[in-house]
Amino acid sequence: MSGPVLVIELAKAVPCEAVRRLRGLLARCSARFEEKRVGEYDLNINAECLGIPDTGSVDGRRPVQVSLMGPGIGDEATFEAEHDEVDLEPFIGFTPTHAVHVVAFCNRPIDHVVTVLLTAAVMEVVGGVVHVELSEDQVPEVAGLPGVVATMTHPWPAAYGSAVFLRAWARQPGFRLLK
Template identity: 80%
Template sequence: MQRLRELLVRSSSHFEEKRAGEYDLNIHAESLGITDTGGVDGLRPVMVSLKGPGIGDEAIFMAEHADEVDQEPLIGFTPTHAVDVIAFCNRPVDHVVTALLTAAVMDVIGGVANAELHEDQVPIVAGLPGIVATMKDPWPAAYGSAEFLRAWARQPGFRLVK
């Protein structure tokens, strides 16, 4: 958690730790290598929240994952913790900031990203590097590495599903 905290402080103009593992930030888009901010301020409001045993919000983690498919056959393990990276704006740059910040977090703590997809995004992500698995039921989703998130964020018209 200390290395994650250091990354977030280094990438932010505003850093507030709401509780252990929950951070309110204004991320410098440039710190993630983003040069095209679409004409908006490069400081983007984001929340990063860690959930699971020993960190906090364990009950929320369990409730959020109660109805998910068994992930072990898809990604090779059953997740015990989650990291949510939540943008507070919906411009194209915010989608890229969210994906690239998630990738940077994964560089520090590891893990596999779970990205919900629109049906038309399935063929776009299928051939990207770093894909671990895809699924269509109960909704389209891709599981992948930090490399996958970075490759996907470079695709024209990139958008995350809310």
Template identity: 75%
Template sequence: MSGPVLVIESAEAVPRVAIQRLREFLLGASARFEEKRVGEYDLNIHAESLGITDAGDVDGRRPVLVSVMGPGIGDEVVFEAEHAAEGGQESLIGFTPTHAVDVIAFCNRPVDHLVAALLTTAVMDVIGGVVNAELREDQISIVAGLPGVVATMTHPWPAAYGSAEFLRAWAQQPGFRLLK
């Protein structure tokens, strides 16, 4: 079963030193760490390492993939495919993304949504960028007033762009859930 996905948009290539800091953070926060290539990590992240103290009735180790992509780093075809339908991002976020980082949870329990959100904020603390979070229509009004929101859109699908502060604030909302 697949879980939620968040995308961190970047206006430039992620510097190698930032990728190394990201690797070190993920290595320390993970029960299992596999580096598929530089910038791509298959993990079992410790929910506790993100401040999640109640993982519910599931193991606190949650499977996640973190993948830096774009020209010169890898998954260029995936990056281009994901961004082909998202024209006009510059008018929303102030730049046209050249690179991105996908944070993909492999499970879909409430804890996995929280892990995906808080892991994304931790990644943003290391590399920067603007998170792109797809929304359900009923979530637009919830996220619109949160701190750190850069932009929201409804077409071609509901989404919000924002800072790590935005994502942390949203994750604290009652009934928080990312779009699967």
């Protein structure tokens, strides 16, 4: 079963030192850590490492993939396909050249919180602006949260923001990401 996905938009490639720090962060927070290529990691995130008491699983581990993409790092075709519809510069202040996907492989409420808090931690290492797809009714809910850079409703509802935004949204009653 597939879970929520968040995308961190980046203005430039992630420097080697930041990739090294990202690898260290993910290894520390993971019960299972597999580096498929530089910048692509299959993980079992320990929810408690992110400050989340995981009462919904036997071992507290949540399956997640974190993947850097763009020219020179990998998944270039996927990056290009995802960035050919909308000019993001008016919304976020730059045209993305690279991105990081954070993909949960389960869809329980805990997986939504793990995805958001892990993405916020990744952003603290690599920078960028998170792109969050929303439902129509979520746009006004998130628009006033701290750390929001922009919201949009066309061609699809979305919010862009910082790690502060993600953490603030995760604390809202009824928080849930779209799949």
